[in-house]
Amino acid sequence: MSKIIATGAIKGAYKTVERAEKVLKECIEKHGREQKVEFPNTGYYLPVIYSMTGIEVEKLSDCEGVLNEAKKLLPPVPEEKVWLPYLGGTLDAGIATLWSEEVIEAIKYIDGPPPADGIWLGAATDVILRERGIEFVDGTAPGFAACVGACKDSKTAVRIARELQEKNIYVFMSGSTNGISMAEQLAEEGVELGWDTRLVPFGKDISATVYALGFAARAALSFGGVQPGDYKKMLLYNKNRVFAFVLALGEVDDEKYANAAGAINFGFPTIADTDIPEILPRGICTYEHVVSNIPDEEIVAKAIEVRGLKITVEKVDIPVAFGPAFEGERVRKEDTYVEFGGNRSEAIEFLHCADSSEVEDGKIEVFGPEVDDIEEGGVLPLGIEVLVYGRKMQEDFEPVMERQIHYFINYATGIFHMGQRDTIWVRFSKEAVKSGFKIRHLGTILHAKMHSSFGNIMDKIQVKIYTNVEDVVRLKKEAKKVFRIRDERLKNLTDESVDTFYSCTLCQSFAPNHVCVVSPERPGLCGAYNWLDCKASFEINPTGPNQPVKKGETMDERLGIWKGVNEFVYKASNQTLESFSAYSMIVDPMTSCGCFEVIVAILPSTNGVMAVNREYPGMTPSGMKFSTMAGMVGGGIQTPGFIGISKFFICSRKFIRADGGLARLVWMPSMLKEEIRDLLEERSRELGLGDDFLDKIATEKEAETEEQVLEWVQKVNHPVLEMEPIM
């Protein structure tokens, strides 16, 4: 009965708040109230606290204030008889617990034990949040499971983890049962842990559970345009859009109940494998709040049903587990049975259209040795040729689909794939080969996945795999000819050369009012979708998130304003945006959801602009960190002087062309500069900005404030000095 849960949760909350007060007191005694306190590399402070209250916890003294508020939230423990309503108080106690746990975990970063230690990862940085957050936004990952405690044995832990992985659900692990945690059970079985495999061990302490909720809170701030302090919107955003749940594994003590109560505020239900009381009526969560006594083999399916989630997992007929969650798994050298390419042998992959008569659907052939024919530790050449035929297939789509080969092959457990075209590198693990994985299964994967992903445009798919050097070299020669033509075509693909752009509303699951306009020279601001991707996506799903936008009459070539685009944006923005210019960040710039890779902002006194990428955690010359600026730029509002863009767009010919283009760039973090250096150099040469232009762009090493940037541009004689005033 719920009262038992309420009583446990409230008692657990008292204990947790008390514990936080104790560690805080000790920490203050040691370091003083002014001691800095933070989670590493984040602009969201202690994120649950920040998102709910707007309080920017920076010093230990800030924690005192938070804990005082947490204490006020603690309700009396329900009486045995004539009790007062306890649901509201229990939920409040859950929040008090989460705030206290953030304080506890943050203090660990000062006084230890260090949250990131051994298999444990502690708080996720903003870089991880962006990388992984996008997967939640575009649906690659439908949600996360906060696994608290440990399974009855390590084999069960592996089975549950694999099942969650196969359904693409992130596995966040914290807490322990009888001194053992699920993450330790997985490690014991040799399972690869980490963000790449979606098996994330936050910490063994129960208080590490708060990292999972902090991740959710940041998703709301980062992608949902929720303002810090707007607790109701943050929690409802999570209820409606972040499909997470708690798996309570093993005995549930008071502190675990308290965490469950905290999670229920977010709309995340708890599913337990032990016989604890249940809370079945819905309202705070979409369906049941607590469901218990679920056998291990049913717990994942039950959790998904309780959370109201629909996941369709396609079966690919291969002898190893398969799914996007396995994409990040590496195969280490000592675990490798056979490898291909990676400069150790000739290798290439190549997808191209062919006539209907040339393609026999489902035919998979291996020319050359199979794995059985070679010894462990061997190397083989590899040529993967995918022949496709479809009435709606276009040559333009070939590179789009070819790029998917990397992902599809990586989805198989124990198979590693890197690179594309003739730079590929593939490894099969001993484990995979032992399970019966053959080279021909690469074909099985590609045939199945190509059909399921592009069925609308591909009618027939045939795969030829070569493992003898002659065939591979021949294929390489043929393919390279085609690659050159493709590259040439891509280069000539400009905004002027097409009459249709594409909209992208893929992220409307997270940012309901934003729409991207993707043109050949301006990819989506998340960096993940370019014009060709959108075009193919429209062919695959004509009513999907990518719709053609006819440019129509050009109204202003310099600013990039077209009648058709304006009409589309006006409609798609619910009549809020009347005009949109593609090439300006000052006159009606494009709006942003929250997924942008980079923010560009004017530094008025320098007459130039700065660009900062999400991964950069430090202060920028604008006086704001990325996260603060993101709050201004996101949410589907035009903010003149600020735009959210993809990294690649900085190197585009159309980058703020109307405002002066690349020559305006006066500051960017060094990490960003290095990442896009090659393309930047190419473009600055093309624009005649000189070979040393890149050196004239200040980084955090040269300037941290706007004044310092101004001094820098004057010192290096940056071209911006000669330009007309930007505003």
Add this chain to the structure above:
Amino acid sequence: MNNNDNNDYSPYKDITVDRAVAEILRESQGRLSTAFDRALAMKCCPIGSGISGICCKNCSMGPCRVREDTVGLCGATLGTITARNLARQIAAGAAAHSDHGRDLAHLLGLAAEGKAPGIEIKDELKLMKFARNLGIEIKDRDVKEIALEASEKALSLFGQQHGEIDLIKIAPPARQEIWRKNNVIPRGVDREIVEIMHRTHAGVDQEPENILSQAVRCALADGWGGSMIATEITDILFNTPEALRAKTNLGMLREDEVNIVIHGHEPTLSEIIVEYSSDNELVEYAKSKGAKGINIVGICCTANEILMRQGIAPIGNFLSQEAAIMTGAIELMVVDIQCIMQALGRLTQNYHTKLVTTSPKCKIPGAIHMEFRDVNGPELAKEIIKMAIDNFSERKGEIHIPDVSSDLVAGFSHEYIRYMLGGRFRESLRPLNDAIIDGRIQGVVGVVGCNNARHCQDKYHNFVARELIKRDYLVVQTGCSAISTAKYGLMVPEALEYAGEGLRSICETVGIPPILHMGSCVDNSRILTVLSDVVEEGGLGDDISDLPVAGIAPEWMSEKALSIGTYVAASGVYTAFSGEPIPVESSPEVKKIMTEGWQKKYGGQLEYIMDIEELLNKVINVIQEKRKALKIDMKKERVLLDMEARRALKDV
């Protein structure tokens, strides 16, 4: 604890189901006359009650006794006279509530100006909300300034001559449209009452439907105006109720303490008396007089007011007032307005009990009048308490306090209900709506109203409440009706054992009793606010009339009940009265207007059903029909969302 399960004190078990009251009556053995005795001795007039024709005394050509086949001297028909009489009764009921509200509006202003000692603004958040609903600018203005303007605005609302009163905007837009279309959106309640009195004067409005439309307009001015103002301002001045524990029934009187009973309907002076009852000086004074302390208890809706906010024990409802005196244990009963039997004046003469009237609007022969004038709260409270203490030693004869009491949980304001369903950060009515949609709760029924000496005290209240919760209907209560079930232990969370499986699961989840105490009878306006909020929360239609809800007044007695019944029906709720008939029974024409007619116009109706089981079935049928119309009568497959469905989500 509840030891009021079984009243087998024959012959009193047909008079009351309350063992405490029965015990007192048995002790008295008819030596003193009570309302129960008088009910047996005097039958009610069949003409006045509208069962057999109707009586018109609006001019001196009459009184005219008119039946279906006759007319009055002026030619007035049965239907016209019936409608006129009812309209006047509704006007009287609306006047009672609203005049109460007016006094509070006045007090709010005095409190803002610091001119009402002992009274201050306690719930600022609620003041902001109230002010906003009255269209007052908040910004960063001073609380007192806002309160003063709210007071002025509220006062002016009573006399508003034109347009629509602001508070109706709380109702769902669809509901407002219906009222607008039928031209019943009220102006100020004073105007609506005056218009009823005018229209029903000899030779004015003679079309029953037209007369009743004005009655509806007047009642709406009460429910969404006068009464709502009373509730809102009471919360502002004395705090919005939150769940609390208390005890009820005559067993809460203390043999060794000074017993002061607060009776009537106004919260103001009573709150101050409660505050001073723990004053050290007074407690010491009580001890010096041989008492162990000062025990404040209540009767009727003043009791409900101080129960909801202070946890003060209500020792009984309307029909318990005489029995309370007859315990011989009450030093002083202080009364304000409404539902105070004149009989108390004579009855107290037989005991040491002092009866004190405090309102200039209510004086009673045999009572001491000590007038409360807003400015003299603390002195008057102290004086009254002192008088009670001085009277402790004057007790004569035997004291008989029945050992009967029950626990209860009260304090379910609209705001608290939202809080209890989601805590501070997720407060909303969503879990309630979801429970209704899922059928765990089949519907919500307001069981409200009075006691009536012509009917076994509390019997019908308890019957319908028990039967409803058994069938998974959540019951909400106010007024004497609320005390009537609390006395039998139905308002404790443990009472979930009497609830059906679905309702029980909600009680367990939230920790609530299956019956919620929402306050005094003027607080029926809280129910209107909650219903509007349920509509806004979504999933149950666009209007109150779509909701699977109903109202029942099973033992009604006062004209206030007629006003309440009318505004609830006109707000779109099926409403049924039982016990004594609504005084329209002999006119099929008027009955039809109030049932079929109002149903068509307002989506709700007011009906009298004598047989309580038949009434119960009707209420259940009506609610089940609403469930069917909402397509929530059958279990639905759960909706599982994929990414595409998530993209289509528009909110948040």
